[in-house]
């Protein structure tokens with residue numbers, strides 16, 4: 108919950124130390140799960156305080172480690188303590204428990220066990236929280252001594268004959284990993300517990316703790332535990348406690364943190380020219396999520412680099428990765444934005460929903476090579492094209508009677524009327540295109556509408572490619588994994604124009620706008636831009652499909668509901684409205700003949716610049732999808748390497764292969780809009 112006020116703290120690394128599934132507790136704030144999603148997104152490493160908790164969280168982050176309870180054994184082994192005054196009068200044998208008495212405490216079990224074993228005295232130490240004290244069992248052999256300090260506990264424990272973990276098996280104890288288990292054992296006490304997963308796995312299965320499932324067997328186990336323990340048992344306990352010392356756990360945790368810091372620590376060494384080029388305004392991250400991806404600001408490690416890569420979108424990042432991993436080049440990767448990922452950047456919004464800042468991005472491709480390459484970094488294949496050909500023939504026949512056959516297919520209007528006829532063209536395509544492009548389809552190149560799939564079946568996904576996928580942990584995480592290489596240094600929030608003079612003659616991959624690179628000397632290449640209006644609603648669902656297009660009436664062209672693209676569960680929902688604009692960030696190169704001619708002049712210049720490769724949507728002024736940009740970048744990498752086999756055969760160099768998990772029903776929900784985006 109502290110994220111509400113700590114989100115903006117700059118941090119060298121963020122550790123999420125997950126101690127329990129607190130959302131399962133009575134009275135847990137409803138925002139807890141949303142906040143946890145944000146924390147997962149911001150964290151560099153996650154620790155879980157238990158084994159079952161680890162199993163529940165390990166698929167939510169690539170860097171999760173289980174650290175079940177560790178203790179200061181010497182503190183609890185103080186067996187020579189005097190029996191405290193309020194306990195001294197309680198007869199032996201004593202079976203004791205310390206901890207909070209709340210909904211986790213199985214009071215029915217204790218009432219019954221105390222009834223079955225009247226000669227055993229049950230001692231309870233701890234505050235009564237969230238439950239009515241009247242509900243607690245009362246009997247001559249049950250004693251509540253109230254809360255005690257950590258310092259006082261060993262003295263009480265020392266004079267018990269058996270120690271208890273009488274937890275109810277409910278939501279609040281499902282993930283619990285009671286620290287009192289090793290504490291009791293450190294005092295040399297036999298322990299009886301209900302079948303709490305972590306106690307069973309960590310201590311019950313090897314005979315260190317007696318496990319009982321009902322009141323009768325619990326009472327019997329307490330009685331049996333009164334007999335002295337064998338030397339072998341004490342030895343086994345001592346060995347186990349060796350593995351759970353504070354020092355040992357601390358060292359293991361710290362080495363995980365250091366591993367994370369090592370990735371970024373390189374940037375905290377001697378100042379470099381780039382550092383001086385940083386303006387204060389760009390060095391403040393907006394959120395901890397963004398802090399995670401932008402902390403590579405500031406001093407840079409290498410005095411010199413083999414390559415400068417401009418732009419941390421797919422084009423730049425794939426090339427940075429290839430150069431570093433396969434060719435062992437030292438790469439400086441810069442982006443004028445303060446994050447990696449380019450237009451695909453995603454982040455958890457204030458509702459904990461993963462949203463795409465620059466509009467929805469659905470990965471789709473027919474290229475097995477591209478798919479294979481990206482899968483190293485956690486791109487999930489979620490579904491292959493499934494073919495529900497319901498009435499396909501009928502639909503085809505229906506359209507065949509309406510289509511027109513222009514003599515020459517030149518414009519977007521030509522191609523659409525040739526495929527669906529004028530009526531559907533007017534209803535679905537014309538208005539949408541006018542809004543999106545500010546041009547009538549008759550003024551737009553046929554390639555724009557040509558990429559829109561026309562469907563003769565009921566496959567309601569937008570794209571028809573063989574592979575459709577979403578990154579398992581989002582695009583930004585995928586990029587972070589891709590760029591996590593000691594040879595790659597990131598400097599975010601830096602414009603190429605600020606630093607190009609600092610590295611004269613350096614080999615460069617340029618993925619920004621090609622006209623900008625040449626100072627707009629032939630004039631500006633036109634782009635269509637978008638304004639994104641992100642909104643969150645306090646309801647489960649906003650619209651009937653993940654993406655709904657608005658061809659005619661509204662000013663926005665489409666609305667995307669992110670949960671349904673990613674499969675995320677949340678009581679709220681976040682959507683983005685897209686408003687086409689003439690001015691703003693360059694998103695869509697406008698494919699018109701005069702623009703193609705203008706670009707050809709820039710391309711001619713580009714081809715003459717030695718040691719600069721122009722790659723990606725902006726640098727080649729082409730309307731590319733993500734997979735095409737990845738393919739283009741991989742081809743460029745091969746060209747640079749001059750060895751096709753080497754490049755192709757090194758897809759998994761230095762990377763572990765990751766198993767993929769399929770979300771139920773497919774992570775990628777279909778875009779059911781009848782009119783696609785352009």
Ligand SMILES: Cc1cc2nc3c(=O)[nH]c(=O)nc-3n(C[C@H](O)[C@H](O)[C@H](O)COP(=O)(O)OP(=O)(O)OC[C@H]3O[C@@H](n4cnc5c(N)ncnc54)[C@H](O)[C@@H]3O)c2cc1C
Nearest residue numbers: 418420421422443449450466468469603619723724732733
């Ligand atoms: C709204 C929208 C939706 C889309 N949806 C899909 C989809 O569903 N599926 C799909 O396959 N594709 C989609 N795309 C296309 C996809 O975004 C692109 O194919 C892909 O992002 C292109 O990658 P890139 O690296 O070429 O460019 P970008 O992602 O634009 O990256 C270029 C980077 O260069 C940086 N840069 C530019 N100039 C400079 C400079 N002077 N100095 C430093 N840095 C600079 C920019 O800040 C940017 O981060 C969509 C595009 C948009 C706009």
